[in-house]
Amino acid sequence: MSDSVRDAFIGQLRSFGMTAVFGNPGSTELPMFRDFPDDFRYVLGLQESVVVGMADGYAQATRNAALVNLHSAAGVGHAMGNIFTAWKNRTPLIITAGQQARSMLVGEPFLFADQATELPRPYVKWASEPARAQDVPAALVRAYHLAMAPPQGPVFLSVPVDDWDEPVDPGQPLPPHTVSTAIRADPALLGRVTEALAHARRPALVVGAGVDRDQAFAETIALARRHQARVWAAPLSARCGFPESDPLFAGFLPAARDGVREHLGEHDVVVVLGSPVFPYHVEGTGPHVPDGTTLFQLIDDPATAAWTPLGTSVVTSIGLGVRDLLAGPAPSPRPAPPVRVRPARVDEPDTISEALLMQTLADVRPESSIVVEEAPSSRGVMHDYLPFDRPDSFYTCASGGLGHGLPAAVGVALARPNQRVIALLGDGSSMYAIQGLWTAARESLPIVFVIVNNHAYAALDEFARHFGISKPVGTTLPDIDFAGLARDMGCAGLAVRHPEELTTALRDALAAPTPTLIEVQVTSSQ
Template identity: 60%
Template structure:
């Protein structure tokens, strides 16, 4: 209720603002300091409950990416923000727009360090939010929410945080009228002209495509520019989205996150154009040049910080789609021959009797059975190289994963994506180690009856760590502590949360289980024993 006929409460002003911004879903796990927000909860809003704050932020991340609009997240004071930090970090790396509100104790008792208060609320989530604030006055809260939304949506997009004392929600304030704020910045024309001239003059161009291509709805422009120049197209290391059809004649594969191997993959190209991608993301130390000898590098990126650390070449900062449109508006270049085609991968064979299924065979079977426009939300790090070969992505907005390397994102993100993409089948492809970081997401999927197919690749270990150990001096056969995962029953965990769970050990069971799961109107988890 309003405090007077003239002024609304902070709660009423914020709800009106969220409605204007199209954020009528509140992702949260409620605590005591957030309860005043939900008094007289409006009928056109919905509360999306996650059973742990990391799950909450993961669902919000998937939903925001799939809708291209900021998600509204409500967390509980310091403890809730702490639980959520892993996926806040991932949202920051994913460039996901997100307005995070955190509860705070009442202003009147803050001097006495009350129970469940946040002593440094604006510092807690830094440096992985674009901006954070605890408004000086209750009546400033709506303005802070508005500013947070605009900042979250401005490139490079990302999460912001507003800490709100519990007694602010019932205080009088003024309504805030929504404004139109540009979310597209055009790259500098002179730099684009220079890049265009380099592209026209080179003999053997290569494109390196990053997550910002699909984030900025620049898929078609990327394909058109590649076809205009007959450029080979690689996907950047650790990219959280797909920006190019992987069955296209010009697709050349994926770059590893290692300097020397990147240079090797790009050898023979005299001009490298990183589009919506860092140049480059590395995972281990490397030596030598960043690009092949005799090549030049240019970059089109929406993030000034990324442009600032790029080690060489020309960087144009601005919207990916607008930049590509400007490059496509230039006169047509001279004709180039097609580059060599990518080798055709061999088919994966079913296992011999008594052997476990290979990841390649599982993913090949999944690809053959799934709809072409189905959406893969992946977090199976050790299986990603195999996925790149046997589970190609064909269309825009049909692949999501974490750009951060932090686990626990993709199972709840699949729930958020499925909430937004109701006409497409969503497949959560998750490793067994990853699944345990946010297994509670299954409960949310069951409560909303979302038709998600969760595929758990169960190799009973943190395989990525075991395979990576050689970089740090481990020899084959050396024991690596803390990387075995025996005795996990994912089908049982699914059933306990209301999701149908199926265990698969043979090729026949695999085909039958995936066919049924992909056709189900409810969430189904398929636990696959793999070698």
């Protein structure tokens, strides 16, 4: 008796090391899980967007594609916010969605997806509903290699419910094979970058999420030290690309053209590694960099290189590109740049400011811990008081959407069971995916969820000033009992309102073997 499509599909997943399935099951997915294999793990989320967020965190932390299983059109629709975020995060996901039986698709059956492959576009690299059931395993192979190829990202497969039990096509063997995903730069073009760095007077590096994604952290440190270059974090970077306590680290570029130009004013050569040039959040005028500054970009995405507005873009894997830069000519002697001035420590006996919270968290967290952040209004304070100095130590949402951080922390914790994961969340943003607490409790994950509770969508209050709006509507949140919500979903939960409680609460939570949510009532540090 020949294998079924399901058997071949599961076998291919196993060969790719993809034995975790993130899902919220629906009717048209059930046959996929007939005789679910013992060596696979099904991670249940209580809403489809939460499921994608968990898979995103897991894929980033394992550096392998993760499998997401959704329900036809309604489930994919619920998930679209975090599919968009996975696209911006450059996260390799294989998203499968159930479809009604092929014999029913001539009409409009209940719970089917009309134009199923169009629904997730343009935020997937490839979308397919195979023409035959027997083509589903081959489509998976193609999907995996596309998801993992630079720039990485999500892909989508729609599978009719009756495909899974069909026999495979013996004339379509699927032997294991390897696809190289490394991109090597044009040597002549990269030579222009090495020459410019070697002869620069005051060079700078701008590091984006691509440095950490491509495991180029150590090489980037070596490049900065070789050239005595100041290092800036790219605007809105979703990963840590350089140790923020290092004397060469200069700070964080703002997501505004005028601010970028001002911060880069002293540099004659700027090399951007693994980031667009530049992700802006507000309109600006004038040049993107100061007059007289030469800009180079190393990026693994030709599409991003194509819209870069100035300078020279080199399409390359970041790790390979930085190693090639290290092999370039010796630089001219130059003095070390000035060291960034860090803010003084805070001491507040009466209330908890965002600064005190971040400072205390920096003091008590284990050196190997990982922070997954989604507290937009607190990010600037976090930059000042909670530095990250290691690769794979910091994750945040690259899209600007909400509802990613809480479930992504669950995914990271599943992938990194020997490291402590801290989810640093705003009160407003946490409510987009609060169901993720249930999965954390179900999986007994020792995550510390820290809710920065300022009773508002404070990031919008701040941004309203850009438009001259003094009192925006809809930004004040009523009281929400976050600790109670956590307890109802199976986590430990407590509220902290006084400074003397903060250190003990964080230390106890970091030592707990199961998830704990700490709601911290804060006053603004601005």
